Amino acid sequence: MDKQKVDILISSSVWDPKPWVEGLSKSDLVGNIHVWPTQADLTNVKVLFVWKPLDKGVIDLIPNLKWISSLGAGVDHLMTDPQIPEHIPITRIVDPFLARDMTNYVIMGLMMHQRSMLRHLDNQKSKTWDRITYKPLKVGVMGLGALGGHLAEKLVGLGFEVFGYSRRLKRIEGIKCFDESDQKEFLSHAEVLVNLLPVTPQTVNILNKQLFSSLPKGAYLINVARGNHLVESDLINALDDEQLSGALLDVFWEEPLPPSNPLWEHTKVTITPHVASVTTPNSAIALLLDNLKRLREDRELLHTVDLNKGY
Numbered sequence: 103m104d105k106q107k108v109d110i111l112i113s114s115s116v117w118d119p120k121p122w123v124e125g126l127s128k129s130d131l132v133g134n135i136h137v138w139p140t141q142a143d144l145t146n147v148k149v150l151f152v153w154k155p156l157d158k159g160v161i162d163l164i165p166n167l168k169w170i171s172s173l174g175a176g177v178d179h180l181m182t183d184p185q186i187p188e189h190i191p192i193t194r195i196v197d198p199f200l201a202r203d204m205t206n207y208v209i210m211g212l213m214m215h216q217r218s219m220l221r222h223l224d225n226q227k228s229k230t231w232d233r234i235t236y237k238p239l240k241v242g243v244m245g246l247g248a249l250g251g252h253l254a255e256k257l258v259g260l261g262f263e264v265f266g267y268s269r270r271l272k273r274i275e276g277i278k279c280f281d282e283s284d285q286k287e288f289l290s291h292a293e294v295l296v297n298l299l300p301v302t303p304q305t306v307n308i309l310n311k312q313l314f315s316s317l318p319k320g321a322y323l324i325n326v327a328r329g330n331h332l333v334e335s336d337l338i339n340a341l342d343d344e345q346l347s348g349a350l351l352d353v354f355w356e357e358p359l360p361p362s363n364p365l366w367e368h369t370k371v372t373i374t375p376h377v378a379s380v381t382t383p384n385s386a387i388a389l390l391l392d393n394l395k396r397l398r399e400d401r402e403l404l405h406t407v408d409l410n411k412g413y
């Protein structure tokens with residue numbers, strides 16, 4: 103590619119684009135930065151940074167587009183968008199801070215569950231002295247990628263018995279690993295199930311009635327991947343039937359979660375508003391600029407999404 107400064111378009115319908123614009127504009131690799139929606143001429147734009155679905159027709163306005171990056175770890179908002187041509191490489195954010203924050207969130211949820219923290223908080227309100235006991239827990243991590251792999255290793259360090267599940271069989275010290283052919287066996291161990299899969303046609307609605315019935319009775323679910331993984335009505339039934347003892351949910355089919363959604367009021371569900379691990383602009387910008395340098399030097403981009411796998 104020619105070595106001129108590169109013009110960028112940022113489309114982020116959820117996050118404030120300001121810190122991204124400020125951070126990127128400090129680099130001498132970067133030319134004009136446009137923020138969608140804009141009336142500007144985008145002919146010179148070569149790079150598109152996106153968080154959440156692109157408006158229809160945006161791609162048609164960028165005839166010289168060379169690279170698209172998600173501004174988060176997930177790329178489901180891009181994989182299902184028919185306007186994106188197959189020849190444009192798509193990358194995502196793989197950032198140690200994102201992995202650290204996700205691990206910390208899941209450990210918080212796991213500990214709150216193991217130590218019955220919500221019951222202790224209730225008991226405090228009624229001045230009740232109830233020495234609720236706790237037991238060691240077996241944790242199943244679905245998805246052993248950048249986030250799930252990091253989490254699984256940290257959980258081993260904390261003394262949990264950890265079971266891991268991925269598409270291809272992994273070998274990770276201290277973790278009993280399973281692949282798709284052994285899903286049932288994996289699930290049978292998971293007293294706490296943590297979902298860190300990407301959304302693909304194979305994983306949409308994977309957290310369903312059948313899967314819940316393969317977990318040990320009274321298992322606890324932590325869904326931090328995507329809402330599209332979960333059949334919400336199946337979860338509610340599994341909680342009401344006591345097949346599951348509770349769930350910590352950070353992601354939902356519809357975000358923000360509508361006030362009418364019954365999950366809000368379910369006594370066994372704890373909800374957070376998609377904050378398990380949020381991209382930090384400063385560290386992500388360093389990764390984006392590294393890839394921008396690679397693009398200008400016609401080198402391979404890092405953290406490219408495999409369109410065939412869909413993640």
Ligand SMILES: NC(=O)c1ccc[n+]([C@@H]2O[C@H](COP(=O)([O-])OP(=O)(O)OC[C@H]3O[C@@H](n4cnc5c(N)ncnc54)[C@H](OP(=O)(O)O)[C@@H]3O)[C@@H](O)[C@H]2O)c1
Nearest residue numbers: 175176245246247248249250268269270300326327378379
């Ligand atoms: N809530 C939040 O705040 C938040 C923040 C960041 C990310 N996320 C979510 O976390 C997800 C995971 O991120 P990541 O960076 O860890 O992804 P990743 O590095 O792409 O890892 C995905 C893992 O899932 C496995 N996998 C994919 N399809 C599978 C299938 N059909 N059956 C079994 N395993 C399968 C992969 O197996 P292989 O190893 O064999 O390829 C890999 O181990 C993201 O896609 C995003 O949705 C949520």
